[in-house]
Amino acid sequence: MIALIGAKILTMCGKNLDRGTILVRNGKIWAVGKNIDIPAGCQVIDVTGKIITPGLIDAHTHLGVESEGMGWAGTDVNERSEPVTPGMHTLDAINPADLGLLEAYRGGVTTVMVAPGSANPIGGQCVIIKTAPKPIVEQMLVKRYAGLKIAFGENPKRCYGADLKKMPVSRMATAALIREAFWKAHHYLTKQDEKDFKYDMGLEAIAKVLRKEMPLRAHAHRADDIVTAIRIAKEFDVDIIIEHGTEAYLVAGMLAEEEIPVILGPTLSTRSKLELKDKTMESPAFLYRHGVTFAMMSDHPVIPSCFLSIYAGLATRYGLPKNQALKMITCDAAKILGLDDRIGSLAPGMDADLVVWSEDPLIISARPEIVMVDGRMDFLPGKGPSLPANA
Structure with a gap:
């Protein structure tokens, strides 16, 4: 199980959550909310100050x-x-x-x-x-x-x-x-x-x-x-x-x-x-x-x-x-x-497709820092592609 904690969560299906938590299990969203008990052995990722949206x-x-x-x-x-x-x-x-x-x-x-x-x-x-x-x-x-x-x-x-x-x-x-x-x-x-x-x-x-x-x-x-x-x-x-x-x-x-x-x-x-x-x-x-x-x-x-x-x-x-x-x-x-x-939204039972953004995703400087599809995460460096040494 994965826990993303501390971010502002734009659920797109109800109230937005400040400093919320999302639990992900077996490729699905297990829980979304505040003050959620995090199970023992869960991989905890602190994304405080970030914004989470659906993919x-x-x-x-x-x-x-x-x-x-x-x-x-x-x-x-x-x-x-x-x-x-x-x-x-x-x-x-x-x-x-x-x-x-x-x-x-x-x-x-x-x-x-x-x-x-x-x-x-x-x-x-x-x-x-x-x-x-x-x-x-x-x-x-x-x-x-x-x-x-x-x-x-x-x-x-x-x-x-x-x-x-x-x-x-x-x-x-x-x-x-x-x-x-x-x-x-x-x-x-x-x-x-x-x-x-x-x-x-x-x-x-x-x-x-x-x-x-x-x-x-x-x-x-x-x-x-x-x-x-x-x-x-x-x-x-x-x-x-x-x-x-x-x-x-x-x-x-x-x-x-x-x-x-x-x-x-x-x-x-x-x-x-x-x-x-x-x-x-x-x-x-x-x-x-x-x-x-x-x-x-x-x-x-x-x-x-x-x-x-x-x-x-x-x-x-x-x-x-x-x-x-x-x-x-x-x-x-x-x-x-x-x-x-x-x-399209973040709620229990939905596919665990989500994005952790550096800031408001609708502004030009925002960048994805974590992209998750079906519960599988990629951590993105946010600096663009690496260039060869002689570029």
Whole structure:
């Protein structure tokens, strides 16, 4: 058993604790509170003056499927041979040795959702993993079926219509391809009990969405694309999460009324294409004021996952309350990912994923000093990578 004593504990599920104690046993949080009796033989770590938070959650990345420093050889994020590829799964492409995963872990990001890219109207299936270094991706796995990635807007039009001169050339075609695939999957479900039924890997992936075993995860920046994604989800009565949501603030009332969550960002990127021209750093505060459930993403490698706490901190400069900024990268992210019974807060029975910070994690000078995943600790030096003597 491990005891962390003396820190300010931001539980994200109740009152914060000054000079509190966390007990960890067998990879789970055993107890959280003040004046806790510490069992004999417990490894006691005094972290007085520090701040403990749950491990951070990056709710939308391409970590491991677009490996850093490897160029085209490490890019497995889009299967651009066909526009509709629901049978693809990021689990089969994740490189657990990706340096981005290691840096995310050292930055206090302990859980990430990994998605296919947005070249295809239907790109494939998403997965959720923990970032603690492991040689085999299954050892990092949290949720194998975390959603089916679909994409609207400029990317499918550019990747197929402009680059390959094939469908989709228009937003109409993107929506039509998604609808057609879902109608095929609906018909596929009705045939499953027949003698001549033939298994189809792609249709089976869509069937998981139709059975509400996983949600749609819809890449949509522009407000009209967000509304189109919602329209299709309602037609097929499936769960949906809006990814990116650059103009979600324009339809915040609809999102709140329909109780549709948003994974927002990346907020710190430039306006690199037309559909980002109305991007605003005030989006988190606007969605919060309108009652939209939302989390924040890095979209790594668009911006590095390891600085997720800084992106959340910047949102407070533009009006988001401080506690809410931390919630969107901990407990609210966990809720949207369907994992709030395991991660995102510090309470008995939760996974022992936590970070000991040198100071308030939302300020730029804060650094992780201890990162724990499933009860396993790494003590970080906080001085950056060692440089060779001749550097």
